[in-house]
Amino acid sequence: MKPGNYLLFLVLILAVSCKPQSYEKTASGIKATIDSTVVQIQFYTPEIVRVIKSLPGETVEKKSLSVVKEPENLSFSVSESDSIISLVSEVLAVNLNTKTGAVSYGAANGNALLTEKEGSTAFTPFNDAGNETYSVKQSFSLDPDEAIYGLGILQNGKMSQRNQKVHMVQNNTWDFSTFFQSMKGYGLFWDNYSPTDFTDNEAGTEFASVVGDCIDYYFMYGKNADGVVAEMRNLTGKVPMFPLWTYGFWQSRERYKTQDETVGVVEKYRELGVPLDGIIQDWQYWGDNYHWNGMSFLNPGFPNPQKFVDDVHKLNAHLIISIWSSFGPETPQYKELKEKNMLMDFQTWPQSGKEAWPPDMNYPSGVRVYDPFNPEARDIYWQYLNNGLFSLGIDGWWMDSTEPDHLDFKPEDFDNKTYLGSFRKVRNAFPLEAVKGVYEHQRKVSSDKRVFILTRSGFAGQQRYGSNVWSGDLGSSWNSLRNQIPAGLNFTLTGNPNFNSDIGGFFAGVYNKSWNDGTASKNPLFQELYVRWIQYGVFTPMMRSHGTDLKREIYYFGKQGEPIYDAIASAINLRYALLPYIYSTSWNVTSDNSSFMRALVMDFPDDKKGWNMDSEYMFGQSFLVAPVLNAQYTPEKVVKVDEASGWNKGNAKTKDGYPLVDFTEVKSSPVYLPAGTAWYDFWTNEKFYGGQEISKETTINTTPLYVKAGSIIPIGPKVQYATEKKWDNLEIRIYEGADGEFTLYEDENDNYNYEKGVYSTIRFKWNDAEKTLTIGKCNGEFPGMLTNRTFNIVLAAKDKAAGKEIVSDPDKAVAYSGDEVVIKF
Structure with missing residues (x-):
């Protein structure tokens, strides 16, 4: 507890216990002191309520990083009866129990929605890098069978997020938003940016954050999933449109090492007649690690940057480029930021000045993360980005490591000072502020080019900054592919519609054995996984192939007329055939708060079989996507065998000694068709009635798709x-x-x-x-x-x-x- 407040705290306890409870009506709600806790309830709209809890005598001055909405001037009633203070708008009824301090929520028609668990509000004194503050937590009581969704991009394979504990600290493959929404049509946003535990069990549903001067959360009632998404965007920001070209096919690799190699990929796609809209230049175009993220072409492989960009554009393609949240010690950015005390000090990637892996700590890289919470630091970041890259005509930004990378973690790392306090206090909002800096500056410079940011981490509100979040550096496996469906759907249900993943998975080394030439064309295990992943990628907001260990360009998978090549080409061509549908859907996302990837619960809430469906989803309002998520032609796992003969030693092999697989065989895959409508097989136009599971015949070139x-x-x-x-x-x-x-x-x-x-x-x-x-x-x-x-x-x-x-x-x-x-x- 802060010095000088303890005596006042005791006095207030006595005062509260000796006089009747009372409240003060404010412009947007009420303020009351219950059981030594100051409770403020504020209507932002008839559907959105903010609750702030603090201890008596504490001054709460908080400006949200996520929330952009200001309270509207609206009418509501306040009444008090039988130890209940009731606030009622056109839509919501909010009750504050003056005996227990618990807040409960219901629809104006009387339907109960959510209740705080009695006695669960907690403030625990905490020293945050020398600042006396609190750890805070609040629990809620949910119905036993109530499904909830959200929390961000989670690699746990779950749709409903009941009965689990999630430790929420941004990292490479898990992106967190402290928000969930319920089947009952409400959402709850816990507005805190410090490390937070979400826990759901028989005892209740709880958010507990390491640092919080106050408890601060928003309750919103949208009546259904789309309505909750709309309210969340009303609170934290609308979604701007991306350019049409971002919805085409994107090719990338870790990494193209020269500008000729990068341009050559585009030329090859044009030569083959395979559609392509974008190429991505990954890291180290700046040279060595001491010049990390220098935002300039210091690598000899890129001798003419302007020609590089122009050559891509002449091929009617677009170029986005890798930028990071950290800088090497030999860059001018590092030197300027260091002089102004705008760099943080903890281990980040890369750790070594040498490219070799593992890192050689005898030659530390000295790379440090910058402070994006500081507006002047964001100005400096953009100044170099604008002068070094945007001025060349580069079309978009691959903002890598926006979580950011935090290696060899030590608790004292969180003591690093940022513009807004300790790193601990604002940790999870780092990607929000990093992306904000680029978006807002580019908007000021140009209205002719829409901002497009591909980034590795996200937080609540980030949808307003023109960013598409990918799910990080996943391992290449069937389980990783399966996890992307619930990961993307839950992220969408937090209000952020823009999600994608590395098609094929990033780390594919398990498939790159001595009997493989380092491409992918002769490895049937990876071929099958890649095809099924790219077929899924057709129906995500960004269709992007990327990874390491194995090359992903289509011409490494064979040639026209061969099953794998043709399957990849068919998927890409299908994406382009659907561009009018996809671009029109993007307008619905911007104008009407719709979503690209839609959990079945969004469109079929009365069909309980869809509540926890983690293998199918709607894409826009019309397409039911049921990707093939299990290996049909090859084993799912790479087993330890004689690598000279592959996994099926003794069976038929190609002339090169690789396992022989007949990808022309017809297989089958189960599909559940949601109840309440009829469905058409996209490939055959055969009509089915919903509410049943069917078996769909598939080939390597066909994935189940229904309209x-x-x-x-x-x-x-x-x-x-x-x-x-x-x-x-x-x-x-x-x-x-x-x-x-x-x-x-x-x-x-x-x-x-x-x-x-x-x-x-x-x-x-x-x-x-x-x-x-x-x-x-x-x-x-x-x-x-x-x-x-x-x-x-x-x-x-x-x-x-x-x-x-x-x-x-x-x-x-x-x-x-x-x-x-x-x-x-």
Whole structure:
């Protein structure tokens, strides 16, 4: 307890025990002292309530790093009866028990939602690097069968996060947001950035944080999962749009060592006719580790940086580049930041000045992490980034190690001072502030290029800063692939829709044996895993191949006409065919708070079989994605055998001595079709009714994919990059069996003019009973927009297996010039 407050604390205890409880009404709620705890309840909106708890005599001045919402001026009532102070808005009823201090929440219609567990509010004195403060915790009581989701990107393979303990400190492959939402339609955001334990067991559901001057959390009621996501974004920030080109296919490797090698990859894709929109330049283009993250091309392999960027652009591709949250001691950034005491001192990566692994600590790298909580430090970071890289025309940022890397951890490392206090106090918000610095500075410099940041860590609110979070340096395994589905879905349910993973997994060394040439083309175990991962990657917000140990470019997997090559090419081409659907979905994410990856509970809350489904999900409103997540042709695990013959010693081998696998064999995979609608097999157009599990025949080139009845799907042209052709001849697929609608969104594909209303929408509406499609009037305009086009309307039917062909023979070709058209079938 802070000096001088103890006597006041005792006096307040006596005062509280000797007089009736009372409260003070404030502009947005109430303030009351209950059982020696000051409780403030504040309405931010009719759906969102903030609760702040502190000890008497303590001054609480906290500005949230995550929350950008200010309390609205709204009407609510306050009343007191039978030891209960009640606050009621149009939507929520909040009760404060004046005997126990517990706060409970219900809908205005009387439905109970959540209750604090009585006596669970706790403040424990804690010395935080010389600052006398507290550790804080609060427990809640949930219904026994109540499913909850969120908490971030967790590699635990779980959908519902009940019955577990999660220690929340940002790291390479686990990204934490102290938020969960419930099947009952509410969400809870624990606004604390220090190391935090989330615990759910029979005793209750608890957040406990190492450092907190106060308990501070937000309760929101959205009525359903989409509503909770919308409230979380209302509280912590909306999602800006990414450029169209970010939704194409991205190729990367750890790492391309020269600019000619990087450009050569793009040239090879163009030569093969395989679509590609982006290439990523990974680390050490700056040279040695002493110049770590120098944001300049000091490596002799990159002698002409401007030509490097221009060559990629001439191939109609985009380039993003690796930048970090740390600097080597020979960089000007390091020297300037050190002089201003804006560097932290703990072990980070790389530890050695030499490239060899393991690190040679006789030659320490001296690399240190900077303080992104300091606005001046963020200014310095951008100054060098702008002058060294952005000025060259680089298109986006791969912000690596934004958790950041923290190696050889010692408790005293948390004593490092930041602009906002100890590193311990703000630890988990590091990625939020690091990404914020780049986003806000680039927005000030240019509105012509949308900010796109690929980053390795995320926290609540980061969705507002133009970032797509990937799930870190995963090991290549089937279990890692399986874990990505619940990891991405739970991250989405925290309000951040932008998730991706390294297709194939990052560390693939287990597959790189002496009988393998270091590529991947002759290793059937990795071939199968990679194909299934890339088929899953089609249906994530960013489709990106990356890793080490084995090369991932398509031409290392064989050639056209061979099963693995063709399966990879088919997946990439499918991604491009769906770009009109994906880009329109991205507009729904921005304008209507929708989500790309949707847990089944979001769209089918009444189907209990979907509540904990960790192997399927919706992509947008129409596609049910059920990736093949188990090996069908090869063993899942690499076993110790004679490496000269592979895992199936004694069986048939190729002429090169590798195990022989027939990837043309037909297999099968189970799929659960959610109840309440009919479904169409995307590949065959066969119709099924929901509420049942079926067996889908698969090949290495086919993954289970279903379309919900009533869906309207625009299919784009065959292209080599996202903007190669205009959408003037789209196929529009109608999946009968229910009414449906779809809004086609178009704009200039990049820049922020859409924020000023410079875009267009066309609404398609299907009336199933009347077999009528209405193509609405084109609303809005933008430079270069189409004034005349053709829509090729196709009614999905079993005798039109359109899945493998991008364009089918249309049932009707409709000329469209912007006015409403009604088509009767």
